[in-house]
Amino acid sequence: GAGVSQSPSNKVTEKGKDVELRCDPISGHTALYWYRQSLGQGLEFLIYFQGNSAPDKSGLPSDRFSAERTGGSVSTLTIQRTQQEDSAVYLCASSLSQDTYEQYFGPGTRLTVT
Amino acid sequence: KQEVTQIPAALSVPEGENLVLNCSFTDSAIYNLQWFRQDPGKGLTSLLLIQSSQREQTSGRLNASLDKSSGRSTLYIAASQPGDSATYLCAVASYGGATNKLIFGTGTLLAVQP
Numbered sequence: 001g002a003g004v005s006q007s008p009s010n011k012v013t014e015k016g017k018d019v020e021l022r023c024d025p026i027s028g029h030t031a032l033y034w035y036r037q038s039l040g041q042g043l044e045f046l047i048y049f050q051g052n053s054a055p056d057k058s059g060l061p062s063d064r065f066s067a068e069r070t071g072g073s074v075s076t077l078t079i080q081r082t083q084q085e086d087s088a089v090y091l092c093a094s095s096l097s098q099d100t101y102e103q104y105f106g107p108g109t110r111l112t113v114t
Numbered sequence: 115k116q117e118v119t120q121i122p123a124a125l126s127v128p129e130g131e132n133l134v135l136n137c138s139f140t141d142s143a144i145y146n147l148q149w150f151r152q153d154p155g156k157g158l159t160s161l162l163l164i165q166s167s168q169r170e171q172t173s174g175r176l177n178a179s180l181d182k183s184s185g186r187s188t189l190y191i192a193a194s195q196p197g198d199s200a201t202y203l204c205a206v207a208s209y210g211g212a213t214n215k216l217i218f219g220t221g222t223l224l225a226v227q228p
Contacts, residue, residue, distance in 0.1 A: 033213075033215060033216075035216075042218060042219075042220050042221075043203065043205075043218040044218075045215040045216065045217070048213040048215055050213075055213065056213040056215065059215070091157060091158065093158075093216075102146075102148065102160055102163045103148065103160070103216060104160060105150075105157045105158040105159075105160070106157055107156060107157040108156075108157045110155075
């Protein structure tokens with residue numbers, strides 16, 4: 001079946017603009033995760049969804065970052081007033097549930113803030 | 115706080131060699147450990163998932179072992195091929211909190227020379 005998809009694959013934006021990144025998880029997967037991969041920080045957790053609720057937002061770096069999930073499926077990560085340090089690859093993953101299941105990753109969105 | 119370390123950071127071997135990649139973690143209270151491969155500019159491909167109750171998993175030429183008590187995992191690649199060249203990441207899902215978010219190591223960059 002289809003894997004995790006993300007859009008856009010690449011996004012270049014000017015400092016101060018808002019951006020939205022989209023993730024479509026594998027159908028039937030209730031758990032959804034956002035991670036960020038940057039040169040200086042490696043791969044780090046941002047936020048976790050179980051269904052439409054986000055019980056763990058501990059990795060969001062500032063209040064400029066927010067995310068939502070609707071219908072237990074698609075998720076959108078929004079970054080307001082982008083800064084150059086937000087440049088990174090944003091990865092989305094989903095799993096069947098949050099317990100012991102394997103996480104499957106999408107191809108990522110490469111965000112460049114100029 | 116869980117910390118994950120991978121050794122070596124980079125490895126270059128001639129085609130056909132067997133090789134071992136190492137991963138260590140500081141907190142043995144984990145749900146599972148996953149090994150991923152990442153090709154340049156791409157997302158993560160899951161290679162093997164080892165549950166906390168398991169000692170090893172095998173898939174084709176890959177074998178991963180887990181020793182929770184010592185906080186170590188190894189990924190063994192048999193008869194390496196140039197197509198195995200990639201960055202290999204290990205990640206652990208730890209107990210605690212509302213999620214089994216993955217904590218990643220910094221990766222091993224593998225180059226297999228033809």
